[in-house]
Amino acid sequence: MSMILPGETLGVLGGGQLGRMFVQAAQKMGYFTAVLDPDPVSPAGAVAHYHIQGTTDDEASLAQLMQRCAAITTEFENVSAAAMTTLGAQRVVAPSAQCVAVAQNRIQEKVMLAQIAKDSGLAQAGPVPYVVIEKMVDITSSPDECFPGLLKTATLGYDGKGQTKVSTRSQASIAFKQAGSVPCVLEQLAPLAAECSVVLARGANGQIVTLPVARNAHVNGILASSEVFEGNLPPALVNTAQDAAKLIANHLQYVGVLCVEFFILQDARGALSEVSELRVNEIAPRPHNSGHWSIEGANLSQFDLQVRTLCGLPLPQPVQHSACVMLNILGDIWFDAQGAQTTPNWANALALPGVSLHLYGKTQARKGRKMGHVTVSAADAHGAVRTAVQVAGMLGLPYTPGLPQPS
Numbered sequence: 001m002s003m004i005l006p007g008e009t010l011g012v013l014g015g016g017q018l019g020r021m022f023v024q025a026a027q028k029m030g031y032f033t034a035v036l037d038p039d040p041v042s043p044a045g046a047v048a049h050y051h052i053q054g055t056t057d058d059e060a061s062l063a064q065l066m067q068r069c070a071a072i073t074t075e076f077e078n079v080s081a082a083a084m085t086t087l088g089a090q091r092v093v094a095p096s097a098q099c100v101a102v103a104q105n106r107i108q109e110k111v112m113l114a115q116i117a118k119d120s121g122l123a124q125a126g127p128v129p130y131v132v133i134e135k136m137v138d139i140t141s142s143p144d145e146c147f148p149g150l151l152k153t154a155t156l157g158y159d160g161k162g163q164t165k166v167s168t169r170s171q172a173s174i175a176f177k178q179a180g181s182v183p184c185v186l187e188q189l190a191p192l193a194a195e196c197s198v199v200l201a202r203g204a205n206g207q208i209v210t211l212p213v214a215r216n217a218h219v220n221g222i223l224a225s226s227e228v229f230e231g232n233l234p235p236a237l238v239n240t241a242q243d244a245a246k247l248i249a250n251h252l253q254y255v256g257v258l259c260v261e262f263f264i265l266q267d268a269r270g271a272l273s274e275v276s277e278l279r280v281n282e283i284a285p286r287p288h289n290s291g292h293w294s295i296e297g298a299n300l301s302q303f304d305l306q307v308r309t310l311c312g313l314p315l316p317q318p319v320q321h322s323a324c325v326m327l328n329i330l331g332d333i334w335f336d337a338q339g340a341q342t343t344p345n346w347a348n349a350l351a352l353p354g355v356s357l358h359l360y361g362k363t364q365a366r367k368g369r370k371m372g373h374v375t376v377s378a379a380d381a382h383g384a385v386r387t388a389v390q391v392a393g394m395l396g397l398p399y400t401p402g403l404p405q406p407s
Contacts, residue, residue, distance in 0.1 A: 004070045004092065004311040006030030009049070011069035011091075013056055013083070015042025017360035017370065018287050019075035021295070023048045025303035031311075034068045036061055043361040044075065056083040066090050071310045073256065077103045077285050078156060094204075094310050095256040095285045102252070103285045106185050107132050107154045113280050116251050124278040125244040128263060133184040139172045146186050151175045154183040163221060165189065190279065193272035194264040194402065196233060197226075198245035199291035201305035201315055202254045208246050209317045211302060213238045214290040214326075215402050216261075222330065222368070224398045225388070226290040228297065229323035229381035232402060234274040237264065241278055248283065257306045259288035289328060289373070296356045296375045297324035322354075322377035325388035325399075329372040331365035333396045341365070349394045352387050354378045 004010075010026050012019045015037025023033045023044050034050040035042065045051035050068055054061025056079055065072065071092035074084065077100055084097035102108050110127045117126025131142045133151065151172055153162035164175040172186060195218065200210040214226040215233050245260040252258075261281040267273045291302035300308075300318040308315055333344050349355055359372035374391055378384040385401045392399035 003313055008032070008070040008311075009034055009068050010307070010310060011036065011065050011072040012044060012048075012075055013065075013072065013079045014075040015039055015044040015051070016075055017043050017362075017372075019044030020047055020360060021292075021301075021303045021358075022073065022075060022287070022306055025301060026307050029304075029307055031307070034065060036065050041363055046361050056080040062086060073286075073306060073310050074100065075286055092310065092312075095254055095258070099252050099254055099256075100285050103283050105154050106152055106282070107183060109283060110185060112251070113248070113283075116248060120247055122244055122247060124240050124262075124280075125247050126280060127187070128190045128279045129188040130185050133172075133176060133186050135181075136173060136176065139169050139176060139186070142169065142172070142186055146188050147172075148189040150187045150189055151179070152185050152187060153179050154185060161221070190263055191266040191270070192263055193266045193270075193276050194233070195262065195281070196237070196241055196264060196278075197259055197261045197288060197290040198241050199257065199259045199288055199294075199302050200242075200245055200249055201257050201302075201309050202249045203309050203315050204255050204312060206250070207315050208249060209305070209315050210242050210245070211291055211294055211298065211318055212320050213241050214293070216290050217398075217400065217402065219398050220368075222370075223289045223328050225328065226293060226326040227324075227381075227385070227402050228293050228320065228326070229384060231381060233264075234272070234276070236274045237276060237278065244278065244280065248280070254285070256285065256309045257287050257291075257302055259284040259286070259291065261288075261290075289370075290326070292358070292373050293324035293326040293375050293377075294318065294320075295358070296377045297322045323379065323381045323384040325376045325384045327374045327376070327388060327392060327395075327397050327399055328370065329359075329374060329395070329397065330367070331369040331371050332367045334365035334371075335367065344396075345394045349374065349391045352376075352390055354384070354387055355391060 009032040011034045020043040033048040035044045035048040036052045081097045081101040148167040166172040195216045265277045287302040294301040298318045354377045356375045376388040
């Protein structure tokens with residue numbers, strides 16, 4: 001593909017925080033930007049040069065986006081694949097509609113991952129044991145190894161939505177009915193030692209660069225923190241995770257920024273070690289929460305990489321220059337114990353060294369809603385973790401440093 005140079009207009013489907021940070025990265029490089037989103041006060045629309053207020057199934061809105069833009073990306077996976085196909089016939093679109101469609105459907109995603117693991121012999125590129133549930137009899141015939149497990153709807157599931165923990169077939173049957181008897185996957189609840197993610201960028205020429213592997217912690221299915229520094233995970237696991245993520249990206253012939261989330265299984269001692277096994281949890285065809293640290297912590301952020309892959313620009317390997325901890329900010333911290341609205345303690349948190357606050361411009365705080373994040377950067381892991389613990393305490397954010405502890 002020929003390069004799309006600064007001065008052109010780049011479009012993004014969706015007006016959330018990921019679109020906002022993409023727009024800011026593109027503008028920093030000299031591009032004009034356009035956002036398609038129905039919300040008149042969307043986070044991305046508020047900072048873009050052009051905000052097209054419409055949906056991805058509105059032909060007039062899509063036509064306007066096409067007329068303005070030389071290339072178009074998406075900030076969320078539940079975008080209309082048909083719309084992306086339509087746009088892709090006339091403009092550069094990355095990632096492709098086919099890649100987004102796979103990530104939209106857990107059944108397709110797991111079938112693909114299992115096939116990649118089988119063909120490559122790399123089990124780490126595959127999922128934990130699972131079965132497809134399309135009718136009640138599928139639960140009855142499910143193998144015992146899937147209990148206890150997680151019943152997940154095949155579509156429209158993110159941040160813990162569409163997921164129910166089940167210990168027995170009876171519980172799974174009830175959860176399946178409550179989900180509307182829509183297609184699901186029943187996934188083994190594997191013994192986890194930790195979780196991690198690889199954010200990579202793949203160009204149209206097949207070149208891949210990766211950000212350092214993030215060690216992640218979730219609360220109620222939503223990412224709470226990411227630690228990115230030397231020693232956050234055993235080196236063998238880091239290398240294996242990056243190899244598996246590259247294998248998946250190449251299989252998809254992916255163009256753009258891709259996140260691959262991994263489960264790290266307990267070893268024979270019930271701990272995290274060099275011999276712990278990896279399994280893929282899911283893929284996200286876009287920048288990811290666990291890569292937000294790169295805005296402050298690396299010379300190229302995941303959003304810089306998103307712009308570069310979309311425009312066919314060179315992809316030098318990003319260099320991390322600071323140890324980082326990222327803390328996700330949910331709307332819960334705007335409310336006290338009695339439920340009354342309050343103001344988070346921004347001033348004290350910002351007085352600490354290396355603290356960067358990102359609020360996404362959302363007009364209303366709600367419990368469970370992603371409102372922003374804090375990145376703590378420092379010269380070493382110990383400094384980043386120590387300050388992150390202080391920030392978490394001031395703002396009321398959940399954060400427990402991972403193991404092994406930095407020295």
